[in-house]
Amino acid sequence: MDLTKIISLSLLFFCLLIPVKTTAAVTCTNAVCRRDGPIIRFPFRLKSHQAQSCGYNKGFDLTCHINGAVNRTTITLPFSGNFTVEEIDYAAQEILINDPNNCLPQRILELNLSTTPFSGVYVNKFTFFNCPTSEYLRFRPLNPITCLSSKNSTVFATASSRMVDYLSSTSCRLMKTVEVPVPWPFYEQIVTSDLSDNLWLTWKVPECRRCEIRGGKCGIKSNSSREIICYDVHKPAIPRRARYAIAIGAGIPGALIAFGLFCYVYSKINSCIKRRRLVPSPEINNAQAHYLHSSVIITGLDGPTIESYPKIVLGESKRLPKIDDATCSICLSDYEPKETLRTIPPCQHCFHADCIDEWLKLNGTCPVCRNSPEQISSPENFTNS
Ligand SMILES: *[C@@H]1O[C@H](CO)[C@@H](O)[C@H](O)[C@H]1NC(C)=O
Ligand SMILES: *[C@@H]1O[C@H](CO)[C@@H](O)[C@H](O)[C@H]1NC(C)=O
Ligand SMILES: *[C@@H]1O[C@H](CO)[C@@H](O)[C@H](O)[C@H]1NC(C)=O
Ligand SMILES: *[C@@H]1O[C@H](CO)[C@@H](O)[C@H](O)[C@H]1NC(C)=O
Ligand SMILES: *[C@@H]1O[C@H](CO)[C@@H](O)[C@H](O)[C@H]1NC(C)=O
Numbered sequence: 001m002d003l004t005k006i007i008s009l010s011l012l013f014f015c016l017l018i019p020v021k022t023t024a025a026v027t028c029t030n031a032v033c034r035r036d037g038p039i040i041r042f043p044f045r046l047k048s049h050q051a052q053s054c055g056y057n058k059g060f061d062l063t064c065h066i067n068g069a070v071n072r073t074t075i076t077l078p079f080s081g082n083f084t085v086e087e088i089d090y091a092a093q094e095i096l097i098n099d100p101n102n103c104l105p106q107r108i109l110e111l112n113l114s115t116t117p118f119s120g121v122y123v124n125k126f127t128f129f130n131c132p133t134s135e136y137l138r139f140r141p142l143n144p145i146t147c148l149s150s151k152n153s154t155v156f157a158t159a160s161s162r163m164v165d166y167l168s169s170t171s172c173r174l175m176k177t178v179e180v181p182v183p184w185p186f187y188e189q190i191v192t193s194d195l196s197d198n199l200w201l202t203w204k205v206p207e208c209r210r211c212e213i214r215g216g217k218c219g220i221k222s223n224s225s226r227e228i229i230c231y232d233v234h235k236p237a238i239p240r241r242a243r244y245a246i247a248i249g250a251g252i253p254g255a256l257i258a259f260g261l262f263c264y265v266y267s268k269i270n271s272c273i274k275r276r277r278l279v280p281s282p283e284i285n286n287a288q289a290h291y292l293h294s295s296v297i298i299t300g301l302d303g304p305t306i307e308s309y310p311k312i313v314l315g316e317s318k319r320l321p322k323i324d325d326a327t328c329s330i331c332l333s334d335y336e337p338k339e340t341l342r343t344i345p346p347c348q349h350c351f352h353a354d355c356i357d358e359w360l361k362l363n364g365t366c367p368v369c370r371n372s373p374e375q376i377s378s379p380e381n382f383t384n385s
Contacts, residue, residue: 028054028219033064034071038088042219054222056206059117067100070228074100079112086198091212094121096198100113103147105157105195110338118201120181126157126195127164138170141329143194157195162331162355300361311353312341329368330355347371 018095030039031046040046040062041143045055045061054063065074074086075097081098095118099107106160109128113119131139133154148155155175159162168174209320211230221227314337327334328351335341335352342353344366351359351367363373 006309033062033073037071037073037086040073040088041090042217043203043208046087046159053220056220057117060203065100072100078115080107080110080116083107083199091209093202093204093207093209095201095203097201098198102196104197104199105145105148105155108178108195108199109176111180111182111199113201115131117203117205119204120179121202122182122184123179123194123201124159124182125177126159126180126193127167128155128157128179129167129172130155130175131167131170139167139172139332141327141332145194146319157193159193160331162333166332170355225250301364303361306342306357306360309345310343312343312350314339319380328352328355330359344371 008031017384026043028042028050030041030047032039033046040050043056043247044060044062045052047061061076063074063076065082066072067084073094074082075085076082082100084100085095086098087096088094098104103244105128108126110240128145128148130153133149133152136144136154139154139156142158145155145157154166156172158167159180164174180195181201183197206218206228208228208230211218214230214233216230216233218228221229256268314335325335329349330351333352336349340353341350343350344354344356347366347369349366349368356367359367
């Protein structure tokens, strides 16, 4: 970077400073229900602690509730009741909620977001089945929803249409099909899930993403208008020392150069901090960590790669390299003669070709053991002997 560029950049920053300092908004301080709880600020507000003008509208009102000796941030959804707020991501406009009584599937069955500001980030249709516990072994690969199950009946939920067809043909009773807000389409639950992970919701209005990403905060401009403004943009980017340097050095190129250099270094640090946000925090559970990990690093495989994995057409003997592989663990149907199967090279797990192909397009790992087939350079061939 040459000198003139630095000076002009510095002047630009200096000019940007002025309107920021003079912008006023309804001032609100952040709130929390407990020290490590989600920070509550616009568009949300903690009802008993922050003025009405600190939140966008009633839909974003939060309260604190003691549950299991913990002061929990709580949101009341009309028609659906109270949920614990686990996390709020202001820049992504996402809120993660769960059931304070640890039976989220029960709440999902009654979930109705139609009068809330929220909707699912991604939505999967899940069908709930109530199956006789005595036949549990037939449904072995499914994850039972323990809080809805009893001694005689076990409840499962699945997002796979083949699985729904299969369960409908058994003595299981179809309970309900509902739309579930999930963190990622086909995330883990392509076959089954106990649906205990947080619900991922987003809000579209007020739109503050751009403001948040620039380091600003949204708020209502004044008590008398509903206008939303973005303020405090880059305020933390100008520490006292730099402001002091500007104050005494106004007009002195040296100070401007120093400030320009500082801004350049700061922007590098800042983009690094932004990238670090992608690393899951320790509070995030394993499933979400897996999701975050896979959504950032692993994407699905391309068609030619999938096609390169060994395919097999089952003979009448239905013999397979692994004796216990009599059922496709994606759709849970038994293999039939003449069906086309595909195997994943490193682990030799088998699936119906049409099941695993769809899976691998979205997710580059084996659904059974989570090994990534990409790690293997030369797939072993396998034959139906
Ligand atoms: C807005 O109203 C709240 C009380 O409702 C008051 O505390 C605050 O000072 C007002 N702010 C402005 C800018 O008028
Ligand atoms: C829970 O948090 C709120 C907000 O900080 C506080 O007003 C309330 O007293 C807390 N409740 C308990 C029981 O600590
Ligand atoms: C839900 O939250 C509201 C608002 O804090 C409270 O008045 C109500 O008692 C709560 N309901 C239940 C069932 O906890
Ligand atoms: C949600 O509630 C509204 C209002 O009661 C109702 O009109 C709507 O049909 C409900 N939606 C679902 C999916 O139950
Ligand atoms: C479970 O099944 C047993 C035997 O069939 C029956 O006696 C019992 O009442 C059932 N319990 C429930 C909760 O349905």
